Amino acid sequence: MGTIAVLGAGKIGEALLSGLLSGGRSAEDLLFTERHPERAAELESRYGITNVTIEEAAARADLLVIAVKPQDIDPVLAELAPLLRPSSLVVSLCAGLPTSLFERRLPPNTPVVRVMPNTPMLVGEAMSAVSPGSHATREHVQTVTELLSCVGKVVEVPESQQDAVTALSGSGPAYFFYLVEAMIDAGILLGLPRAVAERLIVQSAVGAAKMLDEGAGHPVLLREAVTSPGGTTINAIRELENHGVRAALLAAIEAARDRSVELGRAQQQD
Ligand SMILES: NC(=O)C1=CN([C@@H]2O[C@H](COP(=O)(O)OP(=O)(O)OC[C@H]3O[C@@H](n4cnc5c(N)ncnc54)[C@H](O)[C@@H]3O)[C@@H](O)[C@H]2O)C=CC1
Numbered sequence: 001m002g003t004i005a006v007l008g009a010g011k012i013g014e015a016l017l018s019g020l021l022s023g024g025r026s027a028e029d030l031l032f033t034e035r036h037p038e039r040a041a042e043l044e045s046r047y048g049i050t051n052v053t054i055e056e057a058a059a060r061a062d063l064l065v066i067a068v069k070p071q072d073i074d075p076v077l078a079e080l081a082p083l084l085r086p087s088s089l090v091v092s093l094c095a096g097l098p099t100s101l102f103e104r105r106l107p108p109n110t111p112v113v114r115v116m117p118n119t120p121m122l123v124g125e126a127m128s129a130v131s132p133g134s135h136a137t138r139e140h141v142q143t144v145t146e147l148l149s150c151v152g153k154v155v156e157v158p159e160s161q162q163d164a165v166t167a168l169s170g171s172g173p174a175y176f177f178y179l180v181e182a183m184i185d186a187g188i189l190l191g192l193p194r195a196v197a198e199r200l201i202v203q204s205a206v207g208a209a210k211m212l213d214e215g216a217g218h219p220v221l222l223r224e225a226v227t228s229p230g231g232t233t234i235n236a237i238r239e240l241e242n243h244g245v246r247a248a249l250l251a252a253i254e255a256a257r258d259r260s261v262e263l264g265r266a267q268q269q270d
């Protein structure tokens with residue numbers, strides 16, 4: 001696959017670089033650009049990877065991963081367009097931005113693959129969804145899939161589903177963290193020491209995730225197995241239903257999808 005450059009080394013850019021290193025990729029094959037010098041220095045010393053200018057990234061990298069915020073895409077593409085080599089593959093991690101936007105602003109026939117990853121990439125457990133743009137071949141998709149397989153699971157979806165994917169698995173870890181945080185608060189309310197509450201909830205989350213991952217059963221059946229007739233769990237479930245938690249999740253994820261669509265539209269005003 002050659003050299004990979006990450007343009008914009010923030011939270012997800014760092015997660016990718018760190019995940020690739022843990023997955024066995026050599027630091028010499030990885031480059032990054034970063035507009036904040038202190039951040040660049042921090043990453044260079046933490047991972048031993050090289051901070052470069054966008055010119056160097058374009059000249060040296062075979063695969064360029066764009067990991068800036070959607071709102072910051074304009075200057076990156078303006079700078080990159082005249083420098084990009086015809087053989088380079090461009091991968092966008094930007095929420096909401098369609099491949100057509102990149103194709104319009106980069107040289108003709110530039111292969112672009114849109115990816116929606118998530119931060120568990122840091123621990124090799126990302127969920128990434130890939131969609132090829134109109135000039136990306138099966139080989140390009142395969143290259144990106146192999147790259148992301150080093151840091152987690154990968155699925156291919158039609159690009160029309162990427163806004164939904166962004167709302168579901170792109171943002172998904174945040175919903176689980178929010179739930180864990182709220183459950184730890186409940187432990188505090190019940191008088192448990194914080195460290196004990198944290199341990200109880202984190203291990204419950206790990207155990208539940210492992211059961212789901214290992215195919216121990218459908219989530220409904222797994223929940224039913226915990227919910228004893230006349231027991232404790234059903235009292236909690238009744239409160240969750242009374243407070244509309246299921247409806248809140250549907251509305252929340254729909255709102256995230258709508259924001260992804262909006263981010264794409266906002267950057268298409270050219
Ligand atoms: N944080 C997450 O969980 C996920 C984020 N994404 C996408 O990844 C992208 C980055 O998100 P985050 O990492 O959360 O944002 P972030 O703000 O942490 O990182 C963006 C980085 O890009 C740098 N940057 C901006 N313009 C630059 C330029 N012209 N040249 C060099 N560096 C530049 C910023 O200084 C910053 O460090 C976004 O498009 C987001 O939609 C996708 C999936 C998950």
Ligand SMILES: O=C(O)[C@@H]1CCC=N1
Binds near residue numbers: 095170
């Ligand atoms: O919140 C965001 O916009 C990014 C995209 C998916 C997860 N984080």
